[in-house]
């Protein structure tokens with residue numbers, strides 16, 4: 001397996017399909033709701049298997065000279081719990097270090113709190129509730 005930056009139409013199709021299937025479809029959200037206007041200025045990671053099929057996705061977006069945000073982390077349901085999320089997270093953290101970002105922030109879904117804690121992120125505060133039911137927590141990690 002390897003992590004690529006989506007460039008080809010098929011990469012983008014797989015990238016957004018996985019985002020939709022994991023982060024939107026289970027809450028009956030409409031097609032297209034997986035896209036965000038600031039995707040255009042973000043860096044994207046697509047984890048693919050040997051045959052090029054998507055296993056996971058994630059996104060990094062620089063908010064300020066010293067801060068970037070991790071968002072839209074999603075692993076294919078039948079591949080969750082195997083440590084693949086760590087690979088994408090570390091890849092995005094490495095890019096943030098190259099940008100000389102000092103702090104990474106994210107909004108963690110409650111079910112993903114332990115995943116981010118294991119990767120060194122600390123809870124800052126309870127934040128919004130998405131789709132009327134998914135509690136989020138703002139988390140941060142200093143990377144320098």
Ligand SMILES: CC(C)(COP(=O)(O)OP(=O)(O)OC[C@H]1O[C@@H](n2cnc3c(N)ncnc32)[C@H](O)[C@@H]1OP(=O)(O)O)[C@@H](O)C(=O)NCCC(=O)NCCS
Pocket residue numbers: 022023072073074075076077079080081082083084085086107108109111112113114115
């Ligand atoms: C959160 C996520 C990105 C983590 O990636 P991952 O590769 O699954 O991470 P890990 O292998 O470390 O396992 C994550 C959890 O799945 C659990 N798990 C174990 N076996 C599992 C299985 N067969 N299926 C699903 N989860 C399993 C692990 O115990 C672990 O639980 P914990 O974090 O509460 O301790 C991924 O699970 C995911 O896409 N979840 C759904 C979408 C989501 O919530 N994204 C984050 C938005 S902020």
